[in-house]
Amino acid sequence: MMLVIRAQEQVGYREIVGEQNEGNLKLLRFGLLSLEPGKAYTHQSDDCETVLVLLQGGCTISVSGTSFEGLTRENVFKEKATAVYVPVGAEYTVVNTASGETEIAVCRTPATERFKPFVVKPEDVWSRPVGKDNFLREVHDIVVKNAEGRVGRIIVGETFNLPGNWSSYPPHKHDDYQSGIEACMEEVYHYRMAPEQGFGFQSIYTTDGSLDEVFRVKHKDSFMIPYGYHPVCAAAGYQLYYLWFMAGETDRTMIPNDDPAHSWVRQES
Template sequence: MNLLQKPILFPLNEKVRLIQYITGENSVLEHVELSIYDVEPGGEVSYHEADLESCLVVLSGKVTVAVSNGETYTDLGTRTSVFDKVPTHSVYIGKNRFYTITAETKARILIAASKTDHSLPDSLIKPEDVLLESRGSYQNRRYVQTILSDQDTVSDKLLVVEVYTEGGNFSSYPPHKHDKDHLPDESFLEETYYHEINPPQGFIFQRIYSDNRLLDQTMSCTNQDVVIVPKGYHPVGVPDGYTSYYLNIMAGPTKMWRFHDDPNHKWIKNRP
């Protein structure tokens, strides 16, 4: 099972470069799809998602998004880099929509998608709509920007979260999983991690493992890598001197985030 996807850096034309493209056809995932593009000014990326809801996140730069229902969103984007550490604009787009993203400046865009049976209205998610939160203590500190949570009604299935972790800290830690449909204690959610690192020559470590260790992979992840988490625990460790950014996409049968901590490491939460 290949859980680490390296950047493909595929030029679609002189103004659009595909960085990552993950679907149910080229991965083991059934609920989560992901694509990431670098777009030069004036470049366009067009989509028609018949059975998928989407969340477009403007990682950096500025874009315009035109949707087939007649809505156009202009001047979207607040960052020159994800490491500006400020919330950005995102657009939720319901199933069976045509939409076009046009770069106003050099831009990097991420499109998260999941299958859905429901047609929900499109929605602009403004920076002030993003939930800001600090989590953890000791060497387990991270800063979280939640774009789509399990508490909102914007999407049917999608959860989208940005996380910053400074060097010397662990994130998604203590190790937890959400791979059983056993509500209210645990929900089944697939997940992807899109990683960026500052400075970009750095690396982080991510381990994916199950209780029985039939799945147990530890990966050295570099800038623009994607890690696929179909199941299992999935902690992230960041070496000294580097800052980790990752964007999580989660989706499953039920839009509810209920996780189970690894019993061997749950004690870490109970430190004073």
């Protein structure tokens, strides 16, 4: 099962996860928008709710007559995220207001209820350390609890691994709905490395061994997680970042379920 989509430089919009990937994911659509200075991009959200996450640069984003101006981010490692929520059935326009390239992650999932557009600024992002020792990482919630009642099903955040450290660890999954124990959600990762020539290792496996793969992931690669445990590790010397977003059909609740074979590391002193 080929779950990695390799990086590809492209000006304009590039669909990375879409209808061509429906054999793996049913609910998630993902792309990257790259705009040169002064350029604009207009699109219809159609039947998908959309979160536009600014990765670098500066822009104005207008959504059905509501304009969010002065949005900036040096890069994902230097500043917290800025994002804009676009409801279903809305037209949006992104204008690059920076002197260099502006890059935006476009996260989409089908939805039915229409909400109001809103902006998430860096001060609205909830950051926290998760784990300990060499599985300590920093997690940023962008559109999670702060968006309850303002979105349909989409959840978006970012994770930062220090060099050599693990995240999504102990290995967890969210593919078998059990109320209060485990959510059922698809997920997509999009990676960045610092320095850019770095890499990480992305694992995905199931208890029965029907899926058991490890991929070397690099700067601007993306990864689809239809099911299974999915820990990731940064190579020594390189910081690893990934944007993550997810959606499920049952409810909008983040409840990962640890692999019981490895959950003991949480208690180890």
